[in-house]
Amino acid sequence: MAALCLVLGTALAQSAGNEAPRLTLSYGQFGLVYQMFSITIATMGAGFLFFVLAQQNLAPRYRPAMVVSAIVVAVACYHYFRIFNSWNESYRLVGEVYQATGVPFNDAYRYADWILTVPLLLVEAVAVLALASNIASGMIWRLALAAFVMIATGYPGEISSDTGTRLLWGTISTIPFIYIVYTLFVELGRSLERQPARVQVLTRNLRLLLFASWGFYPIAYLLPLLLGGGLNASGIVAVQVGYSLADILAKVGFGVLIYFIALEKTAHDRA
Amino acid sequence: MAALCLVLGTALAQSAGNEAPRLTLSYGQFGLVYQMFSITIATMGAGFLFFVLAQQNLAPRYRPAMVVSAIVVAVACYHYFRIFNSWNESYRLVGEVYQATGVPFNDAYRYADWILTVPLLLVEAVAVLALASNIASGMIWRLALAAFVMIATGYPGEISSDTGTRLLWGTISTIPFIYIVYTLFVELGRSLERQPARVQVLTRNLRLLLFASWGFYPIAYLLPLLLGGGLNASGIVAVQVGYSLADILAKVGFGVLIYFIALEKTAHDRA
Amino acid sequence: MAALCLVLGTALAQSAGNEAPRLTLSYGQFGLVYQMFSITIATMGAGFLFFVLAQQNLAPRYRPAMVVSAIVVAVACYHYFRIFNSWNESYRLVGEVYQATGVPFNDAYRYADWILTVPLLLVEAVAVLALASNIASGMIWRLALAAFVMIATGYPGEISSDTGTRLLWGTISTIPFIYIVYTLFVELGRSLERQPARVQVLTRNLRLLLFASWGFYPIAYLLPLLLGGGLNASGIVAVQVGYSLADILAKVGFGVLIYFIALEKTAHDRA
Amino acid sequence: MAALCLVLGTALAQSAGNEAPRLTLSYGQFGLVYQMFSITIATMGAGFLFFVLAQQNLAPRYRPAMVVSAIVVAVACYHYFRIFNSWNESYRLVGEVYQATGVPFNDAYRYADWILTVPLLLVEAVAVLALASNIASGMIWRLALAAFVMIATGYPGEISSDTGTRLLWGTISTIPFIYIVYTLFVELGRSLERQPARVQVLTRNLRLLLFASWGFYPIAYLLPLLLGGGLNASGIVAVQVGYSLADILAKVGFGVLIYFIALEKTAHDRA
Amino acid sequence: MAALCLVLGTALAQSAGNEAPRLTLSYGQFGLVYQMFSITIATMGAGFLFFVLAQQNLAPRYRPAMVVSAIVVAVACYHYFRIFNSWNESYRLVGEVYQATGVPFNDAYRYADWILTVPLLLVEAVAVLALASNIASGMIWRLALAAFVMIATGYPGEISSDTGTRLLWGTISTIPFIYIVYTLFVELGRSLERQPARVQVLTRNLRLLLFASWGFYPIAYLLPLLLGGGLNASGIVAVQVGYSLADILAKVGFGVLIYFIALEKTAHDRA
C-alpha cells in the first residue's frame, strides 16, 4: 500500500514535466476551458451549501450521506480552484491566441482529487445500499482498492502524449473500473426490491446517473485519440471539459439524487 | 442536451474575443459600473446571510425555498466578484479617462451565472406554487428547458456588436422567455384563490416583481441599440448597470418576498 | 425611483474624479485614518460574531432584530475593507509624508454602504417599536424614502470641495434627516409607556444613542468647513474619523443596546 | 471621552513615525518573532473554534462568557494577521541579516487590539463573578475606564525609544493597572466562598492566571530597558515575543479556564 | 517552562538559516512534495468538515473528542497552507530543474504545528481512555511534558545537516517518545476489558494506528541518513512526504477511528 503510494506519488510528480508540449490554443479554446473551470467551482460551491443546508429536511439516519457529499464537493471546489489558477498561469494572451507560458498545467490536481473523493463516493453509495439490503462487509474495501488501482494506473496514461502508452494504461485501468461499476450496478438493482415505488424510480435514475457519469471519464480520457492523435490543443480542451462535466454529474448530481431518495424515505418512514 | 452544452460552451468561449472593441470610458462611466458591481456583491452577500439566518423564523416546510435563495445569491456573489475583478483588469486610468487594457471584459460570467441560477429560481417559484395548487409534474422540466434555450440563444446576440445579430438572437431568445413568464404569471394567479388574504396581497406583489425584474433583462439587452447603435461606451455601461439591478431584484428581492409570504403562512398554519 | 437611482448612480460615479486635489498628508494624519479604518473593520467583525452567536440567549421573537444587525455590520465590514484598501492605494510614503498616488480615494463606498444599511437600521428600529406600540403601517416606507433622499442629496455635497456646494446640498439633505430623527425620537418616547421599568431605562439610552450617533454624521460632514475651508488634509482626516466613529455607534452600539433591551424583555416574558 | 479618543488616536497615528530607527535584526531574531506571530495566529484561531464548538457542553447561562471569548480571540486573530504582515514588510533578508525596509512596523495594531479586547475580557471576568456574588453595578464601568486610561497612557511610552519617556508613561499607566488587577483579585477571592470545592480550585487557578498574564505585559514593556537601553534589536524581539505570550495566556488561557469552571458548574447545577 | 520556551524559540528561529544548502531538485522531486502538501491541505480541510458535521450522529458525551480533532486538523490545515507557500517560494523552475531561490524553506512551521497539536491529541486520547477506565489524574500532564521535550529536542536535530547532530538529538528525543507511546499503548490495552466486542476491535485498530503513525515520525526523521547522508535533495523529499503522510494518519485517521468508536458506543448506550 505505502509502496503503491510512493509509486503513484512519483508518477504524479513526473507528470508536469512530460505534459508540456508548449501548445498554442485559440482564443475560444482557452476561454472554453477557463469558463468550464469557473462554472465548476461555482457548482461545487453551490452543491456544498445545498448538502449542508438541506440536511435539516432529512431524518437523522440519512444525514451522513449528505455529510459525505458535502466533503466531496468541498474537496473538489478546492482542487478546481487550484486547477483554474494553474490554467491561467499556463497560458498567456499573445495577440489573438493563447501561448504556453512554460509553467506546465498541473493535471495532477485532478488525480489527487480522485484519490480522495472516489473512496468517499463509494462509501456513500454503499451506505445507501446498506439502508436497503445486506451488504457483505468486505465489499467497501474491495471497491476502495479497485478505485485506487484504477486511478493509479490511469495516471501514467493521462500524462503521456504517446498513443500507445495512453491505450495501454487506459486498458489496465479499465479492469478495476468495470469491477466497480458492475458491482454497484448489480447491488443497486438488488436493493430495489424492498423499496417503496417512488424510491424505486429514483434509485433506477441513480443507477443510470452512476453509469453515465462514471462512463464519461474513460470517454474523456480517449477523446484526444478520437479527435485525431496526441495531446494537441483540441484534445486537451476536450479532456478538461469532459472531466469537468463528469465531475459535476458524479459529485453534485449524485449527491442531489441521493438527497431526493432520502427525502422520499424520510416521508415514507414517518408515514 | 450535451450537444447543446458544447454549442453554448463554444459560443461562451468565443465571446471575449469578439467583444473587445477597445473602448475608452469616461471617469464617471467606469466608476458607475465599478460601484454598481461592488454594491451588487454586498447585496448578494447580505441576501445570503439573510436567507441562512432568517430560516429559523419559518416553519420547516418553507425552509427549502430559503435554501435555494441562499444558493442562488451565493453563486451570484461569486460571479459578481469575478465580474468586478474582470472589469478592473479591463480598463486603466490614463489621465482623466479609462482606456481598455487589452484584457477583454469577461461577460461570459453573467451567462454562466444564469445557466446555474435561473433553473434554481424556477424550482423555487414552482415550489412556492406547489404549496398552493396542483402543479403538473412536467412543468418544471419544460420551464428549465425553456430557460436553457433562452440563455443559450441570447448569448450570441449579447457578444455581438452588430445590431442585426443582436436583434435576431434577441428575438429568438424572447420566445422561450415569453413562455416562462406567461406560465409563471398564470400559475401564480391560479394559486391565489385558496390563500389567506394577506398572502394574496404578497403573492400579487411577487407576480409583479417577477414581471418587472425578468422584463428588465431584455430591456437592458436592448439598451445599447436604443442608446444609439453598437456596443459603444454608454451602451456597455447601460447593459451592466441594467443587468445588475435586474439581478438584485430577481434574486434578492424575489427571495425576500417569498420569505414574507412564508412568514405569513407560518403564522397562518399555527393559528 | 429607478430614475432617482440612476441620478444617484451618476453622482456616485463622478465623485472620484472631483475629489482628488492630490493632497499631502503628514505621517500622523495618514496613520490616524489608517488605524481608524482597521479598528472599524475589527469592530464590525466582532459585532457580526456577537449578533450571530448571542441570538441564542433571546426569545425567538427578538431574534430577527439581531439578524438585521448582523447583516448591517457584515455589509459595513465589507465596505470598510474596501475603504481601507482604497486609502492605502491613494497615498504613498515619500520621505516623512504621505503623498497622493493619483489613484483617487473612493469615498463612494461609504454612500453605497449607507444606501444598503440605513434602510435596514430603520427596519430594525421600527421592528423594536412595533413590539411595544401600534405603528402606522406606512411609516417604514416614508422613513426609507426620506433616508434615500437624505443620502442621495448628501452625496453631491460630500464630493465637492466648494464650500457653497457643500452647504447647499448639506442643507437639503438635512430636511429628510430631521424628519427621520424626529419621527424615531417621538415614537420611541411613545413606546416607553407600556414597558417594564428596566426596559424603559434602556430604551431611553437607545433614544439617546440614536440621537448622538445620527447627529454625528452631519457634524462630520461640516468638519472640513469648520476646520478652515475646503477639503484640505485635516478636513479629510476629520471626516473619515468622524464617519467611522459614527458608524461604530450607529451600527454596533445600536445593535448591542437593542440586544440588551431584548434580553430584558426575554427575562420579563418568561417571568 | 471623545476628546480622549482623539488624543489617543493622534498618539496612535504618530507612533509609526517615531518607531523606525531602521534596525538590523539577525536571522534568528527576525525568525523568532515571525514564528511567534504565526503560532499566535494559529492559537487564536484554534481558540475561536474551541469557544464556538465547545459551548454546547455548557448550560445556557454559561454560554455568553464563551461568546465573549470567541469574539476576543477572533479580534486578536485579525490583528495578529495584520501584525504578521507588517513585520514581513518591515524587514528584508539581505545576505545573512534582516534589514529594515523603511516601511515602519505598525505597533499600533496591538494597542488597537487592546482597546477592543480588554473591556471585553473585563466584562467576561465580571460576568463570571456575577454568577457567584453580588457585584456593585458600577464596577464594570470603573474597570473599563481604568483599562482605557491604562492603554491610552501606555502607548506614548511604548513608541518612544527614550528611556525617560518610557518610564514616565509606564508609571502613569501602572496606576489604573494596579486598580484593575487588585479589584479583580479581591473580588475573585470573595466569590470563592459559596462555590463547590472543585470550582474553588479552578477559580484560584483563574486568579493566578490573571495575575501572571496581566503582570506579563508591564514586564514585556520594560524588557527593552532591562536588556540594555533603548529599542535596539533584542529589545524589540523581547517585547514582541513577550506580548504575544501574554496575549495567548490572557485570551485563550483565560477563556479555557473559564470554560472548565463553567463545565464544573454545569455538572454541579444538574446534580 | 518559559525558559524552555525561549530556548525552543531561539532554536526555531535559527533553523531557517542553517537549513538552506541551496539544493537543486529534479522536476519530479519538487512536484512530489508540492502535490503532497496540496493533498494534505485538502485532507485536513475534509477532516475538519467531517469532525464538525458528523458530531450530530454521536451522543453529547462523545462530541468533545470531535471538537478536539476539528481544532487539530484546522491548525494543521493552516500550517500546511503556509508550508505549501514556503515551498513554492523556496524553489524556482530553471530549465528542467528546480533551483533554490535563496528564500529558505521554513521547516519551523511543522514543529510549531506539533507544539500545538500533539498536546491536543494526547488530551483526546486520554479523554477516550477516561470513558473506559480510571486514569490517574496526573497522566495528561506527564504526557504533555514528555511531548514538549520530545518536540523541543527533536528540532535542533531536524535543522542540522550534520549526521552526528541529527543522531544525537534524535536519540534524546526518542526517550520521551517511547514514554508516550508505551503509556498510551498500555492504557489503551487496559481500557479494552470492559468494552463491548465491536468497540474492542476498533480500539485495537486505534492502538495499531497510533503505533504506526507515531512510529512513522522518527523513521521519516532518519530517512535522510538512510538515503545516503546529509540533507540532500532526496533526503528532503523523503522527510517532507513522510511527515505529511504521518500527519494525515495521526490527525485525520486517528480522529476518524475515534469517531467510529464513539458511534459504536452511542449505539451501545442507547440499546
Ligand SMILES: CC1=C(/C=C/C(C)=C/C=C/C(C)=C/C=O)C(C)(C)CCC1
Ligand atoms: C476507466 C478509466 C478511468 C476512469 C476514471 C474514473 C471512473 C474516475 C471517476 C472519478 C470520479 C467518480 C470522481 C468523483 O469524485 C481513467 C482514470 C480516466 C483512466 C482511463 C480508464
Ligand SMILES: CC1=C(/C=C/C(C)=C/C=C/C(C)=C/C=O)C(C)(C)CCC1
Ligand atoms: C428575453 C431575453 C433575455 C432574457 C434574459 C433573462 C430573462 C434572464 C433572467 C435572468 C435571471 C432571472 C437571473 C436570476 O438569477 C436575454 C438572455 C438577455 C437575451 C435577450 C432576450
Ligand SMILES: CC1=C(/C=C/C(C)=C/C=C/C(C)=C/C=O)C(C)(C)CCC1
Ligand atoms: C444630515 C446629513 C447627512 C446625514 C447622514 C446620516 C444621518 C447618515 C447615517 C448613516 C447611518 C445611520 C449609517 C448606519 O449604517 C449627510 C448625508 C452626511 C450629508 C449632510 C447632511
Ligand SMILES: CC1=C(/C=C/C(C)=C/C=C/C(C)=C/C=O)C(C)(C)CCC1
Ligand atoms: C501596566 C502597563 C501596561 C499594561 C498592559 C496590560 C495589562 C495589557 C493587557 C492586555 C490584555 C489583557 C489583553 C488581552 O486581550 C502597558 C500598557 C504595557 C504599559 C506599561 C504599563
Ligand SMILES: CC1=C(/C=C/C(C)=C/C=C/C(C)=C/C=O)C(C)(C)CCC1
Ligand atoms: C521520536 C522523534 C521524533 C518524534 C516526533 C513525533 C512522534 C511527532 C508526532 C507528531 C504528531 C502526532 C503530530 C500530530 O499532530 C522527532 C521529533 C521527529 C525527532 C526524532 C525523534
Ligand code: NA
Ligand atoms: Na494567463
Ligand code: NA
Ligand atoms: Na476531479
Ligand code: NA
Ligand atoms: Na484597472
Ligand code: NA
Ligand atoms: Na447575473
Ligand code: NA
Ligand atoms: Na500606499
Ligand code: NA
Ligand atoms: Na459607512
Ligand code: NA
Ligand atoms: Na520581508
Ligand code: NA
Ligand atoms: Na494584543
Ligand code: NA
Ligand atoms: Na517557485
Ligand code: NA
Ligand atoms: Na505537522
